[in-house]
Structures are given as structure tokens and as C-alpha cells.
Amino acid sequence: RRQSWDYRVGPHSMASTPSRLVVLSLLCAGLFLVCLTLQSPMIASSSRGTQVIRRLVRPMIPAMMPRSSPIGSRGGPRAFCDAVGSKDKPERRKRVLSGVQPTGTIHLGNYLGAIKQWVDNQDKYENFFCVVDLHAITVPHVPKELKESIIKTAGLYIACGIDPSKSKIFVQSHVSAHAELTWLLNCATPLNWLERMIQFKEKARKQGDSVSVALLDYPVLMASDILLYQADLVPVGEDQRQHLELTRDIARRFNDQYCKGNQAKKLRGTSRPVFKEPEALMAKGAARIMSLDDGTNKMSKSAxxxxxxxxxLDTADQIREKIKKCKTDSIKGIEYDNPDRPEATNLLNIYSQATGAPVEDLLNEVESKSWGEFKPLVADALVEQLKPIREKYNEVTKDPEILAGVLEDGAAAANEVASTTHLWAKEAMGFIPPGKVRETLVAPTKKKEKVA
Structure with missing residues (x-):
């Protein structure tokens, strides 16, 4: 006959059976110890440990619970067991990698088209932002100016709003894996892939016979930058989409050549791919800023x-002077998106970005104005927008220790991630990692002994 378990004194109560009390006491003590064990970070963070504890706890609890609290009811034993180790883990944020060349100085187009987007997304992603100085030497340069530009670019990153406590800021050449991985990827990249790059063709046409091999290899270095950090997303404009697609192609080709099959598994102990194929992160609501002297060409540092x-870092007077002298036409009134009036469209885009107001609203306000009336409005809005950046830059660069500390910390964090990926790539290609020479020499000997 099935006896009921309750806490009343009677013929079928626990109190009437001393042996049951002993068993129950032991079970309670065991459960108490289990609960204490769950406080251990090692156990709590281990899914395997959690599963073991669940298997131990489940059989104990029914004997200690009244029949009125069936397993599986809300708040009952199953709810307790399922709660063990079920603490939600924070979801891994997607990783972003991007950078700007330290050639010349950062201009409005760089800021509105790229850096402002980085700042806006700081809390959303895990960010690595580098000053890509290795890219800067793919064209002729002055060494002294390069040094100054590296510091200026890093300072402007912070001045524009990039927070070193949220994002890693570092200089590309301070992480040697960038150059080293580029060579490895060169060996896996067909030449004709690089020769069809549109930007290479355009720049090579301008440079003529003085064009360097580095300019041809620029996209592979860019691929190395991205793949080293296992980046999920890369902020790119339309002109960089082809380079990102090449990065994906290189990653796929490398993974296919070196990370599949039994041979790869023997070398690395796994056949998982080394590189992640990144996706494009397109800027939303960012207008393309064009040159002030030609509304059909992009604003450029190399102009x-x-x-x-x-x-x-232009002063208020310089900004007003440049807007005053920028190219316009003789047509009365201001229009937007008229292909015959690209300068009007460009200035309206700049005005919209500087004020934060939609172009449509601004057009209603200024469409009847002359250039002489419209240009001062644009200049004043730009002066107000860029003033905090100039002030912050002066503050950051006043104390060398601030910027030096940021770049050193950023390089250390970047090296930690990049060196791991670099090692995986070398192992996949068959290189002997540092410190594993003896292990490599001993392995064949052991295999021969086993065969014998």
C-alpha cells in the first residue's frame, strides 16, 4: 500500500519511523552541501559540473517534498534543478575592426563617413580601431610627417569621441602580426585577384612607372588587418566593398587549402577553419561628403x-574661408539631388550632418536663398560641430602620457588577439611554433617505436 508523506504525527508520518528521519536528515545535509558547492565559480561556470549536480540532486528532492508539490510544478523540484547553472550568460558582442590612414589630417568626410559611426556604435560592438600606418607607406611619403600624422590621427580618434575604456585604439605597426600574416596570405592569394582591384588600377594609372608592389598588395594587408581579429563586421563604404569581398575570398581559400581533411587535423588537432568571413557594416544615414572644389569627387586627404x-582641426576662420570659396554655380536658389548641381547637393548634405536636421526640412528653409546667404549658415553650423573636437584634441595631446598609455594598452590588447590567430595560421600551414621544436622532433620517433 502506497503511504503518504506528510508532516503530521500518525501511523504513516515520518516521525513514526526513526530510520526515515535519519535518511531525511542525511538527504537534507547532502542538499545543503550541494547548494554550497553551487556557489563555487568553478562549478557554477561549468556546464559539465552543472549537469553532474543536476543528476545528483534530482533523486534526492522527491523524498523531501510533500506529494502536493509534484515534480515539474512551478517552484517544485524540477524548477529548482533546472535553475541550477541556468544563469543567463551575457551574449558575446560582435567584433568590429576599422582604421584610418595617417596621411595628411582627418577631414570632415572621414569623420562623418566613418569615425562618427564608430563612436555611435561603441556600446553595441567590441571594437578595435587602428591607425593604419603600414597602409600609409604604400605610396611615397615623408618619414617625419608620417610620425606626426600617426600621433595626430590617434589623438583625433579620442577627440572625436572614441572612448579607450570601451574600444581598443592602437597603431597597426605596433602589432607585428599584421605584416607577418600578410606574407602568409600572399602565398595563398592568386595574383589575378589583386590585378582586378579597381582602386589599384586607378592609383597605378596616376603613379605610372613609380607604382610599388605594396600598392598592389594593399588589399592583402587589409585582409590581414581584418582576419587577425576574427572580426564579425567591418565598416566600409561603397568604394571599399570590393576589398572586403576579396578578404572573404582569401579567408575562404585559406580555410579550404589548410584547414580541411585529416592532414589538417593531424597538424593542428582540429579541422576547424582558422579565419572567420567578415560581413560589411554599412553606415546608416551617413551622406557621402564630396570635395568643396568639385562636387562629383569624394573629399580626399590626397587632393x-x-x-x-x-x-x-581647421580653425573657425579657416572653415568659413573654405566654405566661402567653395565651388558653386550661377543658378539662383538651392536644390537637392539635381545631377547638374552636385555642389548644391553636397553643401546641403554637409549642412544636414552638421545640424542633425533632415535635408527635406532644411531645403524648405533655404531653397529660395542665394549662395551668399546659404554659405554662412553652413559655415556657422560646421564651426559649432567641430569646436568640441578641436578642444578635446588640444586636451588629449597636452599630456603625452595620456595618448601613450592609450596606445600601449590598445596594442597589448590587440597583440593578445592577433598573436593567437597568427599562430593558428602558421600551424595550419605547417610551420613549427616557437617552443615546439623538441615536441616535433620527438613525435616521429614515438610513431616509429609504436610501429615496431
Whole structure:
């Protein structure tokens, strides 16, 4: 006959059977010890440990619970067991890698098209932002100016709002794995893939016979930058999409060649791919900022005339002078998206980005104005927008220790991630990792002994 378990004194109560009390006491003590064990970080963080504890706890609890609290009811034993180790783990944030070349100075187009997006997404992603100085030497440069530009670019990252406590800021050449991985990827990249790059063709046409091998290899270095950090997302504009697709192709080709099959498993102990294929992170709501002296060309650091761009460190007077002298037309009124009036469209985009107001609203306000009336509005809005950046930059660069500390910490964090990926790539290709020479020499000997 099935006896009921309750806490009343009677013929079928626990109190009437001393042996049951002993068993129950032991079970309670055991459960208490289990609960204490769950406080251990090692156990709590281990899914395997959690499963073991669940298997131990489940059989104990029914004997200690009244029949009125069936297993599986809300708050009953199953709820307790399922709660063991079920603490939600924070979801891993996607990783972003991006950078700007330290050639010239960062201008309005760089800020609105890239850096402002980095700042806005800081809390959303895990970020690595580098000053890509290795890319800067793919074209002729002045060494002294390069040094100054590296510091200036890093300082402007912070001045624009990148928080070193949220994002890693570092100099590309301070992480040697960038250059080393580039060579490994070169050996896995067909030449014709690089020759069809549109940017290479355009720049090679301008440079003529002086074009360097490095300019051809630029996309492989860019692929190395991205793949080293296992980046999930890469902020790119339309002009960089082809390079990102090449990065994905290189990653796929490397993984196919070196990370599949039994041979790969013997070398690395796994046949999992070394590289992650990144996705493009397209800027939302960011207008393309064009040159001030030609509304059909993008604002560029390499343009010969400084009047063609608004530099982030330009003074208020310089900004007003550049806007005043920027190219316009003789047509009365301001229009937007008229292919025959690209300069009007460009200035409206700049005005919209500087004020934060939609173009449509601004157009209603200024469409009847002359250029002489409209340009001062744009200049004043830009002066107000860039003033905090100039002030923050002066503050950051006043004390060398601030910037030096940020770059050193950033390089250390970047090296930690990059060196791991670099090692995986070398192992996949058959290189002997440092410190594993003896292990490599001993392994064949052991195999021969086993065969014998």
C-alpha cells in the first residue's frame, strides 16, 4: 500500500519511523552541501559540473517534498534543478575592426563617413580601431610627417569621441602580426585577384612607372588587418566593398587549402577553419561628403588643394574661408539631388550632418536663398560641430602620457588577439611554433617505436 508523506504525527508520518528521519536528515545535509558547492565559480561556470549536480540532486528532492508539490510544478523540484547553472550568460558582442590612414589630417568626410559611426556604435560592438600606418607607406611619403600624422590621427580618434575604456585604439605597426600574416596570405592569394582591384588600377594609372608592389598588395594587408581579429563586421563604404569581398575570398581559400581533411587535423588537432568571413557594416544615414572644389569627387586627404576639404582641426576662420570659396554655380536658389548641381547637393548634405536636421526640412528653409546667404549658415553650423573636437584634441595631446598609455594598452590588447590567430595560421600551414621544436622532433620517433 502506497503511504503518504506528510508532516503530521500518525501511523504513516515520518516521525513514526526513526530510520526515515535519519535518511531525511542525511538527504537534507547532502542538499545543503550541494547548494554550497553551487556557489563555487568553478562549478557554477561549468556546464559539465552543472549537469553532474543536476543528476545528483534530482533523486534526492522527491523524498523531501510533500506529494502536493509534484515534480515539474512551478517552484517544485524540477524548477529548482533546472535553475541550477541556468544563469543567463551575457551574449558575446560582435567584433568590429576599422582604421584610418595617417596621411595628411582627418577631414570632415572621414569623420562623418566613418569615425562618427564608430563612436555611435561603441556600446553595441567590441571594437578595435587602428591607425593604419603600414597602409600609409604604400605610396611615397615623408618619414617625419608620417610620425606626426600617426600621433595626430590617434589623438583625433579620442577627440572625436572614441572612448579607450570601451574600444581598443592602437597603431597597426605596433602589432607585428599584421605584416607577418600578410606574407602568409600572399602565398595563398592568386595574383589575378589583386590585378582586378579597381582602386589599384586607378592609383597605378596616376603613379605610372613609380607604382610599388605594396600598392598592389594593399588589399592583402587589409585582409590581414581584418582576419587577425576574427572580426564579425567591418565598416566600409561603397568604394571599399570590393576589398572586403576579396578578404572573404582569401579567408575562404585559406580555410579550404589548410584547414580541411585529416592532414589538417593531424597538424593542428582540429579541422576547424582558422579565419572567420567578415560581413560589411554599412553606415546608416551617413551622406557621402564630396570635395568643396568639385562636387562629383569624394573629399580626399590626397587632393592637392587644401581648399577642397574641411579638416577637423581647421580653425573657425579657416572653415568659413573654405566654405566661402567653395565651388558653386550661377543658378539662383538651392536644390537637392539635381545631377547638374552636385555642389548644391553636397553643401546641403554637409549642412544636414552638421545640424542633425533632415535635408527635406532644411531645403524648405533655404531653397529660395542665394549662395551668399546659404554659405554662412553652413559655415556657422560646421564651426559649432567641430569646436568640441578641436578642444578635446588640444586636451588629449597636452599630456603625452595620456595618448601613450592609450596606445600601449590598445596594442597589448590587440597583440593578445592577433598573436593567437597568427599562430593558428602558421600551424595550419605547417610551420613549427616557437617552443615546439623538441615536441616535433620527438613525435616521429614515438610513431616509429609504436610501429615496431
Amino acid at each position: 592637392p588643394s587644401d581648399l577642397s576639404r574641411i579638416n577637423l
